[in-house]
Amino acid sequence: MNVLMVCLGNICRSPMAEYLLRDAASKKGMTLRVESAGINAEVGNPATREARQVMEERGIDAEAHVARQLTSEMLRNADLVLVATENLMRRVLMYPDADAAKIHLMLGARDLADPWGLSVTDYRETAWELDDMVERVLNLVGSSE
Secondary structure, three states: OEEEEEEOOOOOHHHHHHHHHHHHHHHOOOOOEEEEEEOOOOOOOOOOHHHHHHHHHOOOOOOOOOOOEOOHHHHHHOOEEEEOOHHHHHHHOOOOOOOHHHEEEOOOOOOOOOOOOOOHHHHHHHHHHHHHHHHHHHHHHHHHO
């Protein structure tokens, strides 16, 4: 299964979601391709210092992350697209290859607040909120294997 995480700049929420899901899937021996991109990506930039720090605290190395712009090809290749907010989801749905059936909010029924410019504590809260999403995705993938 190919999972695509989408946020605005691809330097906070979506890379954290990408690395958390990839790490959890790997630990469970699940084959899962996880990527991330941004609607208005800060192309070429690393994840924020705070995002990398929170991943490091969880034993995950996110130093290699490089922000990427969302493309129609990414949407076409994804089996599941998880988006940070309702507003961003509306923008994703405007892409020519967007398939509404496979595009969902990361947190299910509510937006994931953007921690950009906030403290590392806020980034830890974001990661904590993403833990539930990770479990839901792993359960979904596990039930379809």
